[in-house]
Every structure is written in C-alpha cells, then in structure tokens.
Amino acid sequence: MKTKDGSLEHVTSSVLEKHPETVYNIEVEGNHNYFVTNSNILVHNK
Numbered sequence: 001m002k003t004k005d006g007s008l009e010h011v012t013s014s015v016l017e018k019h020p021e022t023v024y025n026i027e028v029e030g031n032h033n034y035f036v037t038n039s040n041i042l043v044h045n046k
Contacts, residue, residue: 001041001042003041004042
C-alpha cells in the first residue's frame, strides 16, 4: 500500500469476514483515489 507521504507499506495478513456490509463507490471530479483511516492509506476505488 502507498501512504500519504509516498512510502510503501506491506499487507502482512488479512481476515475474511462473512457478513453483509454496505460499501460505496466514491468518485470526486473523476478521481477514484483517496486516503482512508488515520493511517493515511491510499486506496483506489473502481
């Protein structure tokens, strides 16, 4: 993953949770990239 300051972080584990979750497709002026959480993780939403 890329952080706000441009450095890279690695995913070391993940957990699959099997339950319904509401999600949103966010787009601002054609941009699908945004930072999430206080950890400043850059995500691509498309």
